[in-house]
Amino acid sequence: MDKKIYDNHLSILRSELTVALGCTEPIAIAYAAAVARKYLGCEPSHCVVHCSGNIVKNVKGVFVPNSGGLRGINVAAILGVIGANPELELACLEAITDEHRARVKELIKTDFCECKLIENVANLYIVVELEGEGHSSLVEIQDTHKNITRVIRDGETLVSKTGEEAEALEAHGDKSLLSVRNILEFADAVKLADAAPIITPQIELNMAICREGLEHPYGAEVGRILLGDHPHPTVGLKARAHAAAGSDARMSGCPLPVVINSGSGNQGITVSVPVVIYAQDCNADREKLIRSLVVANLISVHQKKYIGSLSAYCGVISAACGAACGICYMYGYSYEVIAATITNTIATIGGMVCDGAKSSCAAKIATALQTALLGMKMAVHSSTFQPGEGLVEDDVEMTISNIGRMGRVGMKETDTEILNIMLGN
Numbered sequence: 001m002d003k004k005i006y007d008n009h010l011s012i013l014r015s016e017l018t019v020a021l022g023c024t025e026p027i028a029i030a031y032a033a034a035v036a037r038k039y040l041g042c043e044p045s046h047c048v049v050h051c052s053g054n055i056v057k058n059v060k061g062v063f064v065p066n067s068g069g070l071r072g073i074n075v076a077a078i079l080g081v082i083g084a085n086p087e088l089e090l091a092c093l094e095a096i097t098d099e100h101r102a103r104v105k106e107l108i109k110t111d112f113c114e115c116k117l118i119e120n121v122a123n124l125y126i127v128v129e130l131e132g133e134g135h136s137s138l139v140e141i142q143d144t145h146k147n148i149t150r151v152i153r154d155g156e157t158l159v160s161k162t163g164e165e166a167e168a169l170e171a172h173g174d175k176s177l178l179s180v181r182n183i184l185e186f187a188d189a190v191k192l193a194d195a196a197p198i199i200t201p202q203i204e205l206n207m208a209i210c211r212e213g214l215e216h217p218y219g220a221e222v223g224r225i226l227l228g229d230h231p232h233p234t235v236g237l238k239a240r241a242h243a244a245a246g247s248d249a250r251m252s253g254c255p256l257p258v259v260i261n262s263g264s265g266n267q268g269i270t271v272s273v274p275v276v277i278y279a280q281d282c283n284a285d286r287e288k289l290i291r292s293l294v295v296a297n298l299i300s301v302h303q304k305k306y307i308g309s310l311s312a313y314c315g316v317i318s319a320a321c322g323a324a325c326g327i328c329y330m331y332g333y334s335y336e337v338i339a340a341t342i343t344n345t346i347a348t349i350g351g352m353v354c355d356g357a358k359s360s361c362a363a364k365i366a367t368a369l370q371t372a373l374l375g376m377k378m379a380v381h382s383s384t385f386q387p388g389e390g391l392v393e394d395d396v397e398m399t400i401s402n403i404g405r406m407g408r409v410g411m412k413e414t415d416t417e418i419l420n421i422m423l424g425n
Contacts, residue, residue: 001189004177009186009298011173013198016301019205020090020145020265021257022065022250023357025058025310026076028145031092032128033080036139039153044132046111049077050118052125053419054310060422061358063253066096067104074113077128078104089146091257117423123310123415124263144172144309145263175305180339180396183298187291187329199290202259202272202297206246209256210273213245218252222362235281236373239274239323240366246273247362261297261322262304262315266357270319270365271300275326284330296326299342306404312415313407314352316361320368321345324376333380339396340384344375347385347392350403351411355418 020027029049037044051059051073064075083100084092107113118125126141127150140150151159213223223245227233233241246269250258260268275296279289300322307313321342328338349371352364378384387394391402 001185005182006186006189008173008177009183010190010194012175012178012301013195013294013297015172016261017198017202017259017268017297018090018146019201019257020260020268021093021255022253022265023058023062024090024145024260024263024265025055025357026062026064026073027090027093028124028141029055029059029073029076029126029128030064030080030084031086031089031146032126032139032141032148033077033130034084034086034092035148035151036128036130036137037081037084038086039139039151039158040130040132040135040137041153042133042135044081044130046131047077047081047113048116048129049073049113050116050125050127050129052118052121052123052310054123054415055126056117057354057356057419057422058310059357061356062251064093065253066093066101066255067253068101069253070104070108072108073115074108075104077113077115078107080128081130082107090260094255094257123308175301178298178302178305180299180302180342180400181335183295183302184329184335184338186298187294190291190294192287192290195290195294199293199297202268202293203276203289205257205259206269206272207242207276209249209254209258210242210246210269212254212256213247213249214242216249218245218248218254219359220362221248222359222366223248226366235278236370238281239277239373240369242277243270243273243369244362244366247365248359251357251359251361261300261319263309264315264319266361266365267300267304267315267319270316270369271296271322271326274320274323274369275330278327279330282330288330292326292330295329296322298322299325303342303346303400303404306401307407310354311407312353312411312418313350314354314364314368316365316368317346317349317352320365320372321375323369324372328376328379337376337379340379341372341376342396343385343392343399344378344383345372346399346403347390348375350391351406353411353414353418356422
């Protein structure tokens with residue numbers, strides 16, 4: 001395989017599949033606050049958080065992990081200031097203690113933290129400003145959840161770079177080089193020594209939070225309800241229930257970490273857990289599972305590159321589609337079947353809206369996976385939506401691009417209206 005493509009796709013996997021604790025939007029706020037506290041160098045007396053609309057939308061309804069059941073931008077920021085470890089990045093709230101939680105409850109009753117909506121910025125945009133003992137600090141994150149693009153201390157700029165420069169500097173890989181065909185070629189060619197260290201934590205961590213969600217009554221209990229009292233659930237039902245249960249736990253503040261995809265823990269769970277469940281069902285060996293998850297993750301990233309990290313387009317659609325493609329690869333299905341699975345999935349459910357992170361995400365995951373598994377079954381039976389039907393083209397790459405354009409451009413006003421409704425405007 002072409003070395004440039006090989007190295008590029010491996011870089012994308014390394015950068016996309018990272019560990020995060022809880023919903024990534026409040027965690028990104030906590031991370032920015034923790035870094036700002038580090039640069040301030042003293043105890044802050046005041047905190048101001050500026051967030052884009054999509055950050056507000058995704059923090060409003062979700063529990064902050066390790067907060068003791070609290071929600072809100074201010075909770076995430078205060079936890080970041082008083083107890084987070086910035087070295088852990090998106091797992092920065094791992095070491096929060098009862099003392100920290102008690103302190104948060106005290107501070108949210110005061111004017112210690114102000115939260116402000118900032119407009120005309122990137123969809124993913126956070127600025128945390130701290131003051132204390134005559135000093136000040138500012139940390140800016142944009143485009144991706146741990147992408148720090150600006151740091152200022154006492155008026156002196158210590159870091160200043162555009163989102164694009166930061167992406168290049170961090171060697172995240174060039175997503176424009178992704179295609180369905182070369183993803184499959186890469187999955188065949190990738191050395192296990194390269195892929196296994198990236199994929200194995202995703203298997204272990206994401207399955208652990210799904211088991212937690214099935215064992216305890218988190219959120220709306222979508223996963224537990226799906227399984228119900230079925231003595232012999234189908235593999236598809238088990239896959240949907242496990243993934244939904246992981247989201248049930250995560251959206252309700254479960255402190256277990258997950259490995260994310262495209263900046264989202266829910267997408268990380270959705271893209272990986274069904275593939276693991278199907279591998280267990282057909283006794284696939286570990287090598288086949290790892291290669292199948294390479295396909296699943298990269299197919300999901302390939303779709304999201306057109307849409308961006310945050311939008312009105314629910315990202316679990318791309319993740320569920322990726323999972324179905326990973327299952328197709330596991331079963332040895334052809335490129336044509338995988339391409340048809342993508343077309344059938346995104347032409348059916350593409351456009352399901354994201355109205356923030358919350359308990360209903362679990363139901364959306366179950367729905368998206370049901371559609372993706374149907375799309376796979378249709379493809380296996382040589383049934384595919386045809387060019388000219390809606391946004392479908394005769395080339396799967398063009399179909400993916402069309403759906404991406406609809407999600408990025410066409411749903412921009414939808415995103416604005418969702419935020420206005422949520423804010424009572």
